[in-house]
Amino acid sequence: MSDVSTTANGDTVWVEKDALIDRIPRSVAMVFLFVAVVAIWDLVTRMGWVSPIILPTPGETLADLMFVGGNLLSGDYMLDALWTTTLTVFYSFLIAAGIGFSLGVLVGETKFGERAVMPYLVAIDTMPKVAFAPLFIAWLGFGISSKVALAAFIATFPIVVSTAAGLYAASENERMLFKSIGASRMQILLRLKLPTGLPYIFTGLKIAAVGVMAGVITGEFLGGGKGFGALIRQSASQMNTPRVFALILYLSILGLALYFTVVWVQRRFVFWNKSDQPGAIG
Structure with missing residues (x-):
């Protein structure tokens, strides 16, 4: 997405806006991704979808x-x-x-x-x-x-x-x-x-x-x-x-x-x- 911005000289410029997901702080995004992966991993092993010999808990x-x-x-x-x-x-x-x-x-x-x-x-x-x-x-x-x-x-x-x-x-x-x-x-x-x-x-x-x-x-x-x-x-x-x-x-x-x-x-x-x-x- 882009937005219109006006400079000090009165010129109009187009400014690219970050997507909503890109506004999340890096530390928060990394922690969230880590927790999500571990949660999915735990779910897969608990449900027995993959043998524990192949994928440990x-x-x-x-x-x-x-x-x-x-x-x-x-x-x-x-x-x-x-x-x-x-x-x-x-x-x-x-x-x-x-x-x-x-x-x-x-x-x-x-x-x-x-x-x-x-x-x-x-x-x-x-x-x-x-x-x-x-x-x-x-x-x-x-x-x-x-x-x-x-x-x-x-x-x-x-x-x-x-x-x-x-x-x-x-x-x-x-x-x-x-x-x-x-x-x-x-x-x-x-x-x-x-x-x-x-x-x-x-x-x-x-x-x-x-x-x-x-x-x-x-x-x-x-x-x-x-x-x-x-x-x-x-x-x-x-x-x-x-x-x-x-x-x-x-x-x-x-x-x-x-x-x-x-x-x-x-x-x-x-x-x-x-x-x-x-x-x-x-």
Whole structure:
């Protein structure tokens, strides 16, 4: 909906009005949505519409959440597993960011990268990533290296695409202005294209933060090890679905921590971007 508003100069402008649902405060909306989902979940399990082996009750899941939390706080084996997964996620994200940014600059700045490298990257990205897990395990073993390689492999492509797109974000007039004052190609890249493209680059990093989590857990689930993914596989093999749900929820906290760390860094370096003001998800 839109409404008519009059400015101080007497001009008439159209102002877009928020829908009624958009006027609800974020905190209220999030709490309401959470309560609604849990209520529906509880109803489904109480009515017996889904087997408890497949979908545990909210109460059972809460009990396992407390068990896992107590195990983590006591420094027991689950804390070691969480630390292993955290390190794997951290290393994978750093490697994906480094490789993705380098390839993105190559694709965005050179004809060779755009014409020769990019088609191969697209072809590789269309392949099912999970199918590469056995290969990485065969090449690198059952340790942390194979999980890092798989997760970085999954998360690299979004950074490549966003970096290349960011380098094209500067307008032709801006590039011509830099050329007219004698700026070199490297100066244009460092002082114009990269600062202008930072919002695009951080978008790719946020997508990669989500992809890294999926890659690490997939690697741990399929390739063993000592991480949370291995605990999920063990619990699933025992048909302990409340434990599986609890472990997944704690992993989501780890994923959110990485995602919002990227958002925090973006707000420090791209403070001029209006779409990233406090209150925005990212």
